[in-house]
Amino acid sequence: MGASILRLFFHDCFVNGCDGSILLDDTAAFTGEQNAFPNKNSIRGLEVIDSIKAQVEASCRATVSCADILALAARDGVVMLGGPTWTVDLGRRDARTASQTAANSDLPGPSSSLSTLVAKFAAKGLDARDMTALSGAHTIGQARCATFRSRIYNDTDIDAGFAALRRQSCPSIGGDDNLAPLDSQTPNRFGNNYYQDLVARFGLLHSDQELFSGGPQDALVRQYSSEESAFARDFATAMAKMATISPLTGTAEEIRLNCRTMASSQSLFSLCLLSLFACATYAQLSSSFYDHTCPKLPRIVRTAMIQAVRNERRMGASILRLFFHDCFVNGCDGSILLDDTATFTGEKNAFPNRNSVRGFEVIDTIKSNVEAACNATVSCADILALAARDGVFLELFNGGSQDQLVRLYSFNEGLFAGDFVTAMLKMGNISPLTGSNGQIRLNCRKVN
């Protein structure tokens, strides 16, 4: 399985970058890469990635891409079989597309010549040395008879005894799926025996033997065959390089929840959990919105509000009003928090606010605490909404204006509390910006 996962990663990276595209299943409406010629009836290990993904999702929902999981799993498989380790830079995102055409054209085949191998790796930014070292992946794993039949029946640069041995389990007709080890000596140990095979003309694939065929890579193959540490070092370097082929980063594409399907074909519910940014127009406000991305948020806000109200009892009221004035002007979108600048006139100096609304510095404090815990995740608008709620909870409520109702509330606290909560929830829902509308400001006083 270590070998199969390593190959899965190679076949992912070589087709439009290490973006998890190979993991996408074909559907009636989508043709992915799994049935491309180099992959069909050949790649394995998808269920291992599924199982890792399910466990990762259970710990960190919608956070780690399938592409990153595959990159880590490939490295760990090599290490478990005795191979070298390398640092896997993370942060890849998953493709929302795949290309069977690119899989057919970009991946080298077992009958490739040396010049084709060099060219196909060069097209991915990997030089001949990288190619020769990466081919050493064939120190582990198996190949099907269909991929080496032509070599053992037709090639001349093959040890005769070795060819005869392999022919026993790989007939000239039939037995396509019969397996043989790519490394004749130690197929379950990640070492340099593969290169010793090449020097002895025991290469299983035609493409393997091309590396040692009187050409420019001969010297390197000979060096690797006698110096395992040189191979291990170059393999690790080349793997780290291969792992960075055109990754999708930042907000590109998506983090899949299930590596086999794109988010667009996952349920709306799943889609909205996918990432704060990907929720786009489907987003609804939800009290559990930050449960996974910023679980400390409620505590940070509550703690800061306790402090603020302790410093000045009036602050709960001030923050409550700040929230009210925010919500009533184009919705609860944090617009009231924006400072005026030479080129921007905000709401702070509007008549109802000027020299009147207060508590900005409390929101600033909460925002910086929240940023320290969950960078660029929680909006200023949400912080203000939570702070207003907490302020009320901690402080006093200052009456209403409708006599009858005020009287009712004055002796029926339960009624008041219920109505108040209902009205607050209603107010908090006034035209919020959700999904990809607006932004997550880094500093509440400035548009990013």
Ligand code: HEM
């Ligand atoms: C240099 C060009 C390469 C060619 C032409 C090639 C071709 C092949 C072929 C034909 C097989 C057998 C597939 C089957 O039987 O269905 C195979 C297996 C394998 N390849 Fe490559 N490969 C190349 C490079 C690489 C690279 C760069 C890696 C990883 C870094 C890699 C990793 C593997 C592994 C580990 C297996 C065994 C998989 C298993 O047992 O499931 N190969 N390769």
